[in-house]
Amino acid sequence: MSTSSETTTLDSPAAQPSTTPPAALGTSGKAGLGGCLLYPLFFLIVQPIAFIAMLANPRGSTYYVPPGYSVSYRIFWPNLILDLVLVSAVSLLLVMFLRKKKFLPSLFSGTLLILYTGTTVAAILIQRPAGAGDPIHTVLVLFAQCLILVPYFVLSDRVKNTFVEEINPSSRLERTLARLNHPFDRLYSWLGQHRRTVTLVVLGYLIVVLMLGLALDSVLK
Secondary structure, eight states, rough: OHHHHHHHHSSSSSSSSSOOOOOTOOOSOOSSGGGGGGGHHHHHHHHEEEEEEEEHGGGGSOOOOOTTTOOOOOOOHHHHHHHHHHHHHHHHHHHHHHBBTTTTTHHHHHHHHHHHHHHHHHHHHHHTTTTOOTTTHHHHHHHHHHHHHHHHHHOOOOHHHOBBBBBOOOOOOHHHHHHHHHHHHHHHHHHHTTTTGGGHHHHHHHHHHHHHOOOOOOHHH
């Protein structure tokens, strides 16, 4: 009877050690909004603040400031719309970042690459009036951010350990972003399969887009 009782206890599910690895944990065990993960958080926070500061300071903005005007200025709408799209995307990423959503790394990476591509094309196609700021500055900033942050989000164990929260079924925003994230998720998975060359792959993509943009610019001129 004693032996039977011991066997029953050992065979019970509660007594068996768990063999299921944590689904989203990396190998280093680092987690939380710290370390190098503070840099993308800083980037997401600074962008909206910089946009507001730019609107408050016309002469430092990318909009057209007529000569002789210190406060009044005309808005160059294409630049303003481009900046609004950029800031809106960054703000949504910041919300998901702070909520530590599982889909954030792929959404972040894909959004950065799309913003870089769209901004590069817009910088070439949009004709700016004399005196308007050059959006090439935004292109170069996004180039650097893509080259640094996309490989980081693919390779970092801290990222895998931190962004583990599932979608909240009651949040329409999260459900919508998750649906929009499907193609980005495929790209993120593909990059994860090429971990050793992910930085070169991203760099190659960024250069190709920039070169095509310059070629398009020379054709249009």
